[in-house]
Amino acid sequence: MAAEPTEKAPTAVALENATVAFRLAEGRVYTAVEQANLTVAPGEFVAIVGPTGCGKSTLLNVAAGLLAPAAGRVRIFDGPLTGLNRQAGYLFQADALFPWKTAIDNVAIALEIDGTPRREALERAQGFLTSVGLGAFSHRYPHMLSGGQRKRVGLAQILIRDPKILLMDEPFGPLDAQTRQIMGNLLLDLWSADRKAVLFVTHDLEEAIALADRVVIMSAGPSARIIGDWRVGLARPRDITEVRLSKEFHVLHREIWDVLKDEVMKGYAQSSTQIATEAG
Known part of the structure; x- marks a missing residue:
């Protein structure tokens, strides 16, 4: 057979x-x-x-x-x-954060550009910042964060869009x-x-x-x-x-x-x- x-x-x-x-x-x-x-x-x-x-x-x-x-x-x-x-979500070697935006705004913008209401985007962004250990740093600007912290923000920015x-x-x-x-x-x-x-x-x-x-x-x-x-x-x-x-x-x-x-x-x-x- x-x-x-x-x-x-x-x-x-x-x-x-x-x-x-x-x-x-x-x-x-x-x-x-x-x-x-x-x-x-x-x-x-x-x-x-x-x-x-x-x-x-x-x-x-x-x-x-x-x-x-x-x-x-x-x-x-x-x-x-x-x-x-x-x-796909793409995390580059160089930081891809907007220097004039806070950490939470840098993460939330990944949703806002697709039409998510700002309040919802900010709530979800705060959750993702917490998941990468930066819940208390959400209102800091990139220049106020260490290199590792900026990478965490970048990671949250990618993950919030839930790429496969x-x-x-x-x-x-x-x-x-x-x-x-x-x-x-x-x-x-x-x-x-x-x-x-x-x-x-x-x-x-x-x-x-x-x-x-x-x-x-x-x-x-x-x-x-x-x-x-x-x-x-x-x-x-x-x-x-x-x-x-x-x-x-x-x-x-x-x-x-x-x-x-x-x-x-x-x-x-x-x-x-x-x-x-x-x-x-």
């Missing part, structure tokens, strides 16, 4: 042979990413790691609908992505090591309560392993490719500090680093060559 066909697993994000290329001023074409295949299941946390300039942020921009691939396609919840990805997908581009990169761990644990707590699909870009392999269900490695550019995909079997819930002390963490870190380090050195060599060429 023939086996019954298996049902295709649902995907929140699917990049299918996605190639991204840019036309340079002198007419040449620069291929940043070549034939990338990547899927993120609903509720799955996937981290992307790779050398500087390998196209990690480019893949996020493709998933967000900010860049259209030159070849291949993008599917969001099994439907083709045309235009902006309205089901979170796209995060080095969101904790500018923070000190201790604050990064605090923000990592906060993100895991919020994610565990409402399992959204997450695509998280980072240069920090330890951060990637500590947070994610899967760690995807990209090669050095140009024409960067996805060259590795590791499942992280560490138990949840996790504490960022404690999980890094486990034997399983160190075994996985060593295994991934054995692949990643060669690409990091290639990326460094290419950058050095480019700088020398431009200087000459």
Whole structure:
């Protein structure tokens, strides 16, 4: 008897042979990413790691609908992505807060632009600020908040819209090591309560392993490719500090680093060559 066909697993994000290329001023074409295949299941946390300039942020921009691939396609919840990805929230590395608005107004505006009455928007914004530990800071302006606190406001600003997908581009990169761990644990707590699909870009392999269900490695550019995909079997819930002390963490870190380090050195060599060429 023939086996019954298996049902295709649902995907929140699917990049299918996605190639991204840019036309340079002198007419040449620069291929940043070549034939990338990547899927993120609903509720799955996937981290992307790779050398500087390998196209990690480019893949996020493709998933967000900010860049259209030159070849291949993008599917969001099994439907083709045309235009902006309205089901995703995007948290950038740089703060995206209005400096003239208080924390609560920065969060509430995410609802107000869609027509939510101001009173309701402010009430919901206060709730989200409380959920990220800033309930008592709602009337402070961005310049009155620390870097970590501004990141919390940005996170609340994204989450209040209840996106099904979170796209995060080095969101904790500018923070000190201790604050990064605090923000990592906060993100895991919020994610565990409402399992959204997450695509998280980072240069920090330890951060990637500590947070994610899967760690995807990209090669050095140009024409960067996805060259590795590791499942992280560490138990949840996790504490960022404690999980890094486990034997399983160190075994996985060593295994991934054995692949990643060669690409990091290639990326460094290419950058050095480019700088020398431009200087000459």
